Amino acid sequence: MKVSVIGTGYVGLVTGTCLAETGNEVICVDIDENKVEKMKKGEVPIYEPHLDVIFERNIKANRLQFTTSLDEGLEHGDIIFLALPTPEGEDGSADLKYILGVADEIGKKITSYKVIVDKSTVPVGTSEKVREAISKNTSVDFDVVSNPEFLREGFAVDDFLKPERIVVGTQSERAIKFMKKLYQPYVRSGNPIIIMDEKSAELTKYAANSFLATKITFMNEIANFCEKVGADVDKVRIGMGTDSRIGKRFLFPGIGYGGSCFPKDVKALHKSGLNSDYNFKILDSVIEVNATQKTILIPRIRTYFKNNLKDKKIAIWGLAFKPETDDIREAPALFIIDALLKEGAKIIAFDPEAMPNVERKLGSEISYAKDMYSALENADALVICTEWSIFRTPNFEKLNSNMNSSVIFDGRNLYDVDEVSKEVEFYSSIGR
Structure with a gap:
């Protein structure tokens, strides 16, 4: 299939490279000319285990190309992935200016049916905003799909090539056929492609990350309490983790979580709740405890x-x-x-x-x-x-x-x- 990926940050680059690995023709678009030139020469701009090998292989096979031209990307791809930054705003909300800016340009430039895929982590309702931004500038038929990524840094290539599940948020049968065809090579072992509405798909990513952040934070609180009473958190962790309802993962205490996902996503979900007149009280505590834990x-x-x-x-x-x-x-x-x-x-x-x-x-x-x-x-x-x-x-x-x-x-x-x-x-x- 012909695929374009707009944005070559962490998510965009892994997505584009791994889609090329299964035979798709992929063009990645980025506004950074220097970065694009380096990638054309085979230089990977991020460190991610095993990415360099398939990156080089697919460039040599001419399945993976790079450009600064949005026009070129839109002309090439039947499926257009938006893998753009959603930086944290001053109030904790996700800033959608990059996504909506590109959506506005897409509406001005597309001349045939496209499936526009939100790959970035975005608040509930973003697909509607993207659809509105595109449709105000075009009468060409298109669909907007929410397809959140579940990539762990350090394991992203394996996570993409062998996903536990793929979440596709759309109510368009036409778009569903495109997405199932694209992702079928990655789920041959039977892991599911889960089809749902756009809002549920958008919330799934936030809910998953916020739950994992909460699990980490709870264990940090248990660890801090262990020190007060003379217990050993390692023994407590093992005792908890053998319960199949809880599981062994994300129970290791430490100096808090960081990265590009958990901190931003927890705050964004909390802010989304406030915008809808709902206060995630548990996320209040997660944010507070994690901030303290980093300098404990x-x-x-x-x-x-x-x-x-x-x-x-x-x-x-x-x-x-x-x-x-x-x-x-x-x-x-x-x-x-x-x-x-x-x-x-x-x-x-x-x-x-x-x-x-x-x-x-x-x-x-x-x-x-x-x-x-x-x-x-x-x-x-x-x-x-x-x-x-x-x-x-x-x-x-x-x-x-x-x-x-x-x-x-x-x-x-x-x-x-x-x-x-x-x-x-x-x-x-x-x-x-």
Whole structure:
């Protein structure tokens, strides 16, 4: 099939590349000329495991092309994906200016039937707004479909190629046929293509992400309570997770959730509720607790150093909001770094992938290490913010010899408390 993807951010690029992988002819459109030129040369602008391999393969096969021309994209595709940013507004709502701006242009330019697919995460009712924006400028027949993505950063290629489910929101039989034909190669093992109305599809994505964020936040509260009463959150987590009604996933406590989805989607759903005269009280708490959780280690660090962090050298392991990505949006590490800098500490950080993004944001406010152990040289403490696998089994002899004092504040509970306590001078984790 002929497909165009408008926007080559994280979602758009993964979508376009993975659709090309099953034989579709895909054109990706982006206004950034420099980015488009680099992609034409085979350069992947984001870090996502396995994406580079299929990206290069499909460019060579001429199934994946890039352009800055919206006209070219609209002329090519029978299915037009809108994978555009929906940044958080000042009031927490999702800003639809990019989507509606492109929708307005689509109405001026299409000359034949198109299926317009909202791939971005958008509030309930967006499909109606997109339909109105297009129809005011054209009499050509078209359909608008809500098709939310459920891609986990670090696993996005597998999630797209082997989805647990595909949600398609439309009441048009013609559009349903297009979408089923497009997605059939991805559900050969029997996972469902779920057809529903547009509003339900839009809400499904927000509901799923907000529920997962709530699950994480609940466990963080349990962890904080464990510390008050002397319980071990790891044992509580295992005891809970073996209940099939609850499940084992998203029960790991830590320093809060970040990224491009959970923080924005929770706030957007909460704001959508207020706009409809409904207050999601549980999301009020999720937002509040997560904001506090991101810097929950700071009082501990302050107490350890007797309220004097000035000129203390603090090493940071992990800058991305989660492992296997270079995404630093709403990353807890950034909140911790900001708090430590305000206390007068000196920061040296290491992350396998995210350091260039942090350097673009913070510049020389902090230092950047070439590897995880050089970050520890003459450090007074280590703060672990991201659970990259390379941090899970460190060489403690090297750690002890490099640091002034082997003091670890572990925001991701990477180590067994009893075992690590034999290796280092001081160890603090979450809920244990």
